[in-house]
Amino acid sequence: MTNRPAGWRRGAGCVLGDIVGEWLVRATGMTVAGKPLYADFLMDFTLVWLLGIGFQHFTIAPMRDIGVAQGLRAAVKADTFSIASFQTGLFAGTWVYQEALFAPGLAKTTDSYRLLMQLAMIVGFFTAWPVNGRLVRAGRKERM
Template identity: 40%
Template sequence: MIPTWLHLLSIVAVATGLLCAVLIAADEWRDPQHMWIMNVVWPASALYAGPLALWGYRRWGKLASHRAMQEAERRNEPMPSMASPFAVKVGKGATHCGSGCALGDLCAEWIAFAIPTVAVWFGWHSLFAEKMFAVWILDYILAFGFGIAFQYFTIKPMRGLSPAEGLWQAVKADTLSLTAWQIGMYGFMAIAHFWIFAGLFGAEVEVASFEFWFAMQIAMLCGFMTAYPVNWWLVKRGIKEAM
């Protein structure tokens, strides 16, 4: 049985993530990001990182807004975000990948919950006794789709590439990063499913619960940690754009 303290903590964590996402989106409505895809990345990041994403947006994200860009152009200066420390640029690149993972996982989990047959299509009962493993396949497919799309709309305009070239470069830039992110996320969700919820509390947590999404928030932060060194390497090698 899930203890009351964990249930309440889960509600607070999920609500805080939603609130931070709304606050960021409202600020972007008034002063959009210079690169439009970042208007999606920052709120999506807040869904799992909450106050951390809000702080990062206020501290570093605002440096890449339309207003900041216009003021820099007026003073004939480079865009303020370009002066960010390399570690911050790598972090933004990782969250860029993570936002695609977050949206893909969000869609996949609810689709499989609403239509259980979908999990059967991906191997539940035939390949996997656990539904979670089958859903992870759908998770990865949708996360990959969102991640490549996000990367495409970053790399193509920054490098002035053709659509085909932009798509290929997006695949090169995001495949390793996204896979590293999913490994971290899957790792924690397995720990949460088998050890924390089932082992410690003797409970099975469904998608339609605050506890599941609280665990997913932590899992996404684990994904950030496994994806960060990969993004460092990708940016250093010039495979992925510094942001």
């Protein structure tokens, strides 16, 4: 175990899920309702949730000295609303630049896309902030 705060694992799950999801959609040509952007949202959310819960489990279980099943349940309780609120802000920000500002959307291979994705992640940070505060106060998440 390193001296890094436990939150780095959850952030790692989100980053990995968003990156892998985006490129899986691009590589497969997947669409939802005829749009790759909506497939991105679906794939990203699924991977972010799975990886986030997995990483959170490996933080919670040792800290609380609980087993796998209890650790997974605790991770789901700690991260589901947090991930959903973050991804909602990220997806809203992404939708704005992909559908409203630069329709029909920027290519994922451009620097502009990646820059605007980072700005959308900042929106996600602010949409997740109050949810995470409530989860900490409720004892479902640990204070960092």
